[in-house]
Structures are given as C-alpha cells and as structure tokens.
Amino acid sequence: MNNNYSNEIQFYLNGELIIETDFHPQTTVLNYLREQQKLKGSKEGCAEGDCGACTAVIISLDKTKDTDALQYSAVNTCIQLLATLDGKHIVTVEALQRDGILHPIQQSLIENHGSQCGFCTPGFIMSLFAMYHSPQPNARSSQEICDVLAGNLCRCTGYGPILESAAQIEALRHRNITDQFDALHNQLIEQLQHSKPKKTLLLSSKDGDNSTQLYKPVSEQQLQNLLTEYPKATIISGATDVGLWITKQFRELPTLIYLGEITSLSKPIETDTSITLPANITYQQALPFFDKNYPNLANLIRRIGSTQVRNVGTLCGNIANGSPIGDMPPALMVLGSSIILKSARGERRIALADFFIHYGQQDRQADEYVFAIEIPKPKKTTTEQQFFIAHKVSKRFDQDITAVLMAVNITIDQSSDSANILDCQIAFGGMAGTPQYAHKAMKILNNSPITEQNFALAADSLCQDFSPMSDQRASASYRLLCAQNLVRKIYWSITDPDSLIEVDKVSAFNIDNTKTISNAEVIL
C-alpha cells in the first residue's frame, strides 16, 4: 500500500477505542455491530433506513462550527457504512445503562408501558437519547417531537406511551437529570479531537471476480485526482440512497469515494445575497439557514426522510442522484439556485434546472463532483413581495417518498393597487422523468394580475406540460388532478391564507401536559 494511504479506521464504540483494518468496504454498521461485535440490541427491521429499529447515535464534532461542539445524531445503522465511522463515536442501546441502572429514557418508557413486542424499542430509545442530548432553547413542541420519532416505526403501541415519554424527557432535562455522557462531555470532545483522520483511507476487497474499493480522501485535491483515475466511481457522503444499492440491490460498485472527511466540503459559505451549501451539508445542518430565509422550505425539508436520514443525507446528494422524486430540486430550482461542479479541470456553474437532462442522466462529467448548491436569499424590497410555497403530497405525511411535489416562487408587485405577478416560477417533482418547470403555467401567470381565473387557467395548462405515470405511489390521474389543485391553491395562499389549513402541519398531539396525549383512563 502507498504510504499516503491508510487501511484502518479508528472510532469509539460505547466508550471503547476500536481499530478496524482491511474490512469489506461495503460493510454496514448494523451488520458489523450484530455480527462482529455481537451487539444484538440494534435490530434489522427493513435494511433500507425506513423503520428505525437499527437506530444508533453517532457522537461527532460539529464541522459546521468553528469551535468544537459535540453533536449527537441518530442514524440508521443498516445503511450506514462502517468506513464512515472513522474518527467518530458510536453509541448503541447497550451502553445506556450505567452500573446496571437504566437511563432515564429507558426508565420512562417502562413506566409508560411504551413497549409491547419490543423489537422497535431500542431504536426508539436511541432516537430519544439523541434528542435528550440535543437541547434546544425552548422545550420542543409536539410537532418537533413527532419529527424526532418519524423515523421509528412501531406496529404495536399506536405511539401514545412513546410520545408521552418523549414529552417527559424535556422535563427530565429541565430538572438537570444527567447521564454518563453528560459527565464525560469534555473527555468525549478530547477523544474526538485526537481521532481526526489525517490520511486517505483505502479499503479494498475481492468477492469472487469482483473487486470493491473505498477511498476516503481528506482534500478536494485528492478527490479530484481520484476522480480522474476512477471516472466511474460512485461518490457518497450520507449514502442514504447508495446504502440501499448495497443492501437491497447488491449492485456492483467497484469504487466508492466518500467525501465526509473533506473539510472544504463541510462548511456553508454565506454572503448578503446567497448561501452556498457544499456537498457534505446535511439536511439537518441546512435547516437553520432555511428556517431563517425560507421557512416553508424548511418545513418541506422536515418531511424528507426522517431525522435519521436528514442527519446524514445531504442536499447535494439529493440533487446529484437525479431522482425525479427528489424533494430538493424543484424547490431549489424555483429559487433560482445554481449548482457548482468541480473537477481537476476546473469549476463550472450552471442553473440547477439545466443539470437534469432526462431520467437517469445529469449534466455531470465523469470526473466532476457536485461541489455545492448556491441558493439566492430572498430579495429585500418594499415594492415587491416574494412568496415561496412548497407542497409535498405523499401517502403518509412523515418519511414518505413524494407522489407530487410543487414548489413555487412568486414575486408580486406591491407598488400599484392591482397586485400583479412580476415573476412566477413553478416546478414539480413526481410529474415527469426529471424535476421540471411548469412552463405553460408560468407563462400564463407571469406579468398577470392575481385572479382566481388566472390560476385556474394555469392549472388547466399543466396537462400540456406533464403526462405523469401511474405507480405504487399514485395514479397518473391523481397526480395531474392534485398538481392542478396545488396550482389553484397558490391563489388562496397569496390572497387568503387564513382560508387554508395545511393538514401536514396539523400533526401535533396535544402536549399541554403529558396526560392529554392519550387521556387514557382505566377502571379498576
């Protein structure tokens, strides 16, 4: 092996330093925990990151911040690659007890009768454990608690007692009940500071006739060299989609390149007019920016995957894989975002919409990588008003893949009495082989007065721009009707928002006190 490369990773597992050398690059964390470490508390429920039974918590240093701060992130270990644990600390359900005494979260779930068959329970415990260690300035709302738990499926309880425990944890923290991880705070930071990988990792393995290798470069320079050498490489960061190629499809992926160690891809760059989010920025890390500038887009992000997925999944990955049902592309398209691609040959910037050529094909050369997405900030003028609206329609509100997604960015002239649309950008996901603008509808609405009829005309025009397909998520007729109604709904969102209720946000149980969660009454 070349001296510039290392074939080992170091990480902490439940407080213990682990060194692993020369393992199969496609080893998932879950299989490693269960088969190598014989830690059987984390369960496989789906092996695709959708049920949360395998949830563990990764403690790492928050790379978006300049000072060393710990972040506790719940992740789906079933689709997390072992190689990505390098330099991190992973905590599994087995480590929560201290000297045989259960963690307050565990105790709370018992007291609330929060387990029945118990198979999902360790996953819930770990999601709640991450929440316990992610304090927020204000107690979490019931909506936020649902967000924490959206990635954990339970088939037995109906969730009441689990939500009850989640609500009580906020109270536990306010009473300063600590656990062993609180006590070890400084030590954990120190350990992580010392285990930052310095060399490029190279793992390779041969299965039969196929060889597989994984590179983990530590600089963009190395990344560019690797991509020049391996133009067919699969680039991963969160790998929330590629993880499934491995666990479900057994795809041959001869070369994987993991971006997670490249610092220059991990820090957002904010200016007065835009923000640039590089390849490693996860949904979770991007949320503060959107909460501040485009709250409706932040709410859309909260409906992508689950907390576990958003903790590792990246915006750029959602764009780069070119899915027609990725949720970020339509939203970012209508905001006029640009995508920045880099390679050893240089850098280029294109409008995001131009990146999607057709189904399965994007405008990325083999040696290029998506460096970042650049998103303009809202315009600040007194004469114009900008609305950003996004509607995601799926069978289930949380953690579901889009049937139809509409994103709208509409600018209205407020200088005259009759409000006119100065600019209207509408894009859809789930309606074609790529995320697409509704060109005819945009043409009808641009420079038009805001009338119910104009929006009705725009809605009618969708059948000229789109002929969606029928599949397990929705029929073609529903997709088209729903898309048309979403366009009609824009009118009301602008002129009479109070007449609307966004049912996806009517999701929160009553949290005034924990007893109202279930209002359960028993007679003895």
Added chain:
Amino acid sequence: MSTINRSAASINLPTSDITGGVRQIVNHDSAHKHVSGEAIYCDDINTPADTLHVYIGKSEHAHATINNIDLTDVLTAEGVIAVLTADDIAGKNDWSAIAGDDPVFATDTAQYHGQPLFAVIATSHLFAMKAARQAKIDYTPLSAILTAKDGFAANRLVADSHSMQIGDSTNAINNSPYQLSGELEIGGQEQFYLEGQIAYARPAEDNDMVVISSTQHPHETQHVVGRVLGLHDNEVVVKVRRMGGGFGGKETNGNFFAAIAALAAQKTKKPCKFRADRDDDFLITGKRHPMTVEYQVGFDDEGILQGLEINFFADCGYSADLSRAIVDRAMYHADNAYFCGNSTFTGHCCYTNKVSNTAFRGFGGPQGMLAMEHIIERIATTLGADALTIRQRNLYDNNHRNITPYHMTLTDFVSDEILAEVAESANYQQRVQAVLDYNQTHRHTKKGIAITPVKFGISFTTTFLNQASALLHIYSDGSVMINQGGTEMGQGLYIKVAQVVAEALQIDVGKIKITATDTSKIPNTSATAASSGADLNGMAALDAANKLKTRLQNFAAEQYNIQPEDVIFTNNHIQLGDSKISFEALVNQAYLNRIPLSATGFYKTPAIYYDRETSKGRPFYYFANGAACAEVLIDCFTGESRVLRADILHDVGKSLNPAIDLGQVEGGFVQGMGWLTNEELWWNSKGELRTHAPSTYKIPTASDRPLTLNCKLWRKGRCAEETIHRSKGVGEPPLMLAMSVFFALQKAVNAARAEQQKTPISINSPATAETLLLAINQS
C-alpha cells in the same frame, strides 16, 4: 374511576396485598429487556460458528410453467455450501396448515410472483442472498388471475362457497319500502411485524430437529416441520420465547420458514438459520384478504333493516391457507352490532395468482363489519337521517331482536350502552353541528365525524381449537415456574398468565419465572390467535395452580392438624389457623414430605358448538364490545387528511391488567386506521406487488396518531360468562374501532361534494389521499 398515571409503576392493590395479582397495572414482563436491548429474539441468539444461512430463490412470474431450474451458478457462487430443491424433501412438499396446497418449493408451476422455487445454503446471510439471484430459470408465462372477481368468474375457488341464512331475505328485500344495492372494495393489509419471519434449526441426535421459530403456532410448526422432514411430532421440538410482533402473520406463515431452516439443517447436519429480508417477507407471506362485497338491502322508513343479502368475494391468493375460516368470520361479523332480520351472507374463497392471504388481527371480521357499516351509512344518507340514529335503531337487544344470522341468541348485548356512552362523552351531537357549521364556512377544508360500534365474537370458530394446557412447577426453594401453550408477541400474554398464577398462589408475580413456549413442555397447543390467548391459557394455568394449591392445602392440614379450609394462601404466606408460615417454608416442607410440586392444567371453552352444514350454533363463548367516535379534516385540494380527535370506549370485561389492555386498544385502533387510510397494497398489471417495503408501504407513524385520543376501558365491563377472572379477549376487537375514522372521512368527502352540488357517494378502502380526492371529484 381514575385517570391512569403512567409514571406510576404500580398502584393501590385492588384485590390483595401481593404485587402483581390480577387487575393490577403490571409492566410487560420483558419491558426492561425491551428498553435495554437485552430481549433476545430469534436472530439475536448467539449461534455456533458453523451455523449456515439459508435463502430462497423466487418465481419471477405471477403464473408460469417452470421448464427448468438451472442452479449451476448458484452452486458456484461465493460461500455456497448446497442448494435445496423439492428433491431434497424426505417427507411431503407441503407446509400448509390444513389443505395440503402450499408447496415448500413449487415444482411444475409457479402460482404467484415471488413463490419460492429453491433455496441456497451458504456460510453467511449475505452470500446466501446474493447466490439466490444467480439461478437461471426457464419459464413459460401463463395468464394470471389477479382479482377475486376474476377468480370467481373462472370458477376458481380455494374452498367451497358457504352461506349463513336466517329467514327469507329475498322476499324481505322485495317487500321493503326502500331497497339499495351496491358494491364495496376493501383493500388488504400487510401485518408488518417489526421482526420479520425467521427460524433457526439445530439438528439433534437421532435425527431429531430443534427449531427456534418466530411462530404464533408452535404445535403446527412442529407438525409441519415433521411432515416436510419425514419425522414424527415427537422428533421435532419448536420453541419460541417471543416474537417481534405477529398480528396473525405468523399463525401459519411461520411454518414455511421453519420448514426451510429445518430442511437445510437436515441436509447439512449443521445449525441453519433462515431470515427473510423485508422485501421478500412482503412478497412471500400472506396478508389480510382484500374483499369485494356485493349487497342488496331492504329497509323501512325508519331505516330499520328488513332484509339483507351480502356476498363476499375474498382474494385468497393461490392456496386455501385459513381462508375458509377467515371468510366465515367475515360473515359472522357482517351483522356487526345490528339485528339484520332476514339475511343471507355468502362467502366465496376466490383463487388468484397472488401470495396466499392469511390471518391478520380480526381474521375477516373487519371486512364483514366494514361492509355492514357501509350499508348503514347508505341507509342514513338515503333517508337523510343521522347515521348514529340509524345505528341505534338497528342494534340488537337482549329480548326479541337478538338472533344472529348464524342462529345464536344473544343474552349479553351491551353495545347499546357503550355506543350511548361514547356519544355522550364525545359530545357527538354538538360536534355534528359544529362540523356542519365548519363545513359551511370553509371551502378548502372539510371535516367529518362518525361514530361506530364493534361487537366481536370471541372463540376459535373451529370448536376443537378452544383448548389449552399449562405446566406449573414449584421448586423446593419456593420459586415458581410457569409454562403454557400461548406465545408472546408483545400482547402481554405471559405477564397476564403469571398474574393469574400469582393471584391463585397469593405470591408476588416477581417470584414466578415465565418460560418460553416449547412443544416439548406443552403438546398440541392451539395457535395464539382469535384474541383467545389469555382466556385459554390463563384458565389452564389457573387449573394447574389450583391443583398445586389443593395439594399444599391438604398437606398443610395434615401436617398442622387443621381443616384444609383453614389453610389460607394470603400475601406470600400461608395462614394456618392462628399461625402462619411463608410460602417458601410450606413448599419446602411439602417437598421433604414427598408432595409432588408440579402440575399440568387444562382448559376447554364450555358451551360452544357449531354445525357448519346448517350454519347454526353458538360459535362464540361471548362478545367483546366497543365504540369509537372520530373527527377528521381533509384538504379538498389534495385529499390529504388528519384525524383530529378520537374517543374510544372499549369493553375488556374485568381487566386482568389495565395497562396491557389499554395498550392493545390504542395500538389496535391505530393499526386499524392504517388499514383504512394509508396502507395500500399495490400490484402492477403483471401481478407483482410493488409495495413491498416500508419505503412504499406506509404504516402509521407517530404523527398519524389522532391529535387527541381519549381512550377508556369500559367501567361496567364484566364478562357474563365465567372467563378468567371475568376478563375479555382484547387482541383483535379494538382494530375495528378505526371504522369510525373511515366513515368520518366519507362524510368529509360528501361535505365537499355537497358544496359542488354533487350527490353523496361511498368510498372504497383504503381511504388514501388519492381515494378521497378522486371521490370528491367524481361526477
């Protein structure tokens, strides 16, 4: 009456001073192991290093002639030890429960997409899965039957059509002032137990086989493994400590996985494990039966049923499995809580080229009840009456309107009381008006509210299954071990049975060790199903406990020279006239005096009988009852919906463990909501199930729970029959409380339609956003 404070681990003891007697709130016996990750499921058992892993190869067609299976590339794949085909089966190539039509491996014809054709044994799970994809199979595709009605039209039935009849329904309908006919489509449902199907088989001496199986029916699994391997029942042991959920999906379907693991172990003479990947679990295991319902109904000006004919066309899939009993149960429950007068219910078990559908919580009952509630709603709409009024007018009573379509006389009908209580506590009448007002002032969103009853018959309708055994040991140190034939899948059976034993012996439940269900300890067990687990096994355990108690009483009477009736078990002690000694001390004395301290207990449900030829009898020992009121909100642009509030009142008799029962009620309700709203099974035109993982099949998440859920156990609940401590079965009935959600959605749809001057319609299940929006827009 007290509001449960879930943070209290125990509360004042209502019946005795011991900890963990009956009626007490006791935690699930495994709760601390669930939360700590220490509970051991089948896949968590540490296995010997030479353990092998099995995986199956599946049909790529819904219906095809299999010309050739070439496994050359499978055998040469990395890590592969051997393959298994039908030729490796020493016994019979059949894993079915009853009918003999479920081949372990299909040989000549593949009857559904995903049907197992062979298996591969490898050194790792991953190697086995990868190798299974290397087979080269030559098929000649055949045309496939993909709907129940198509199967019926082709005269393909997996069991004979069957009717229940009372009076002359045709005549009654024809003579009724009002007549309606119609059709309802009811979707299926995947069980989605979080722990997928799995079995681990270990060869023992004499060619015996020990199987750890995730099964609800250890005895049948034992028998099927024996049948496939060519062994007697006494050469196979099946054990199950716990399942990560079952819901009926492991009542028969676990047999297949156990048979495959055991076949591999028999062939290789090594321990072998077969764990299905989630996608394959969806493809190769049965689900709740989709049904098409056709009906004709006659009713009077008051909306009272005069005559009713219902035909159920069940999509059974390629084989019979339990379909006959499931379709029967749909018919048994097509009356729900209503006196139907003259009625004829007919069930057709239709063949389709799909996986064979099987048990799922409710076992056909939900489909039957949904059909009836759909009809009631149509009657209300036709007469312009409030649906609750129509419901109440049609309820059974305990006097004259009390004969069911299967000629059982009801003597303990309580749904009227429960329905009235829910209507009151949920403030139904005022909220109906509030919903009307809301809908008049809101154009873009609509609300709906509905209230529905549940009356669910408890007992296996196959009478002989209503039997159970238990085995109780008291060791010389006074510690107690209980074993019984029921399985634990999360429903809290083990702790309930332990509470029964604790109560009987008057010792703390903590002194009782609960052990894994094991066919070598209890033979001939029935499936843990039909909501009967605690009824049957609790009674068997009580029988065993009473036997030992009597022995100890007689021994103590003799030893201390007092009357047996003066030997009283109380609070971990034995009162002996004026003195008392500890339970442990008496037990030790009994042991030293050679008193046998082990007993078996047995129970069979009394009073039930049924003649299927005439469709008459008393198939159920009693009924469990409940009612729910739900209010929903829909977005008229997209059809998306939310349940704003649900009020539930459910009758569990006198609860053995209120916390466990409440968990069943809440959980069952939310699972039922899933069935009726977002859980959609979708096959493409080739008969391939495309919703085969949680990414595409959407069970409820935390935020789908109603915003407000008021859930109560019925204060007056007491089983009129002599069930175990007068409790009632609770596993299945609460699922059907979710019908209230479905009909509230239908009402909201019709509110949206009314605004567009459209006539009211009925919706099909599941009520996805798509169903609802298309219903609003339908002309």
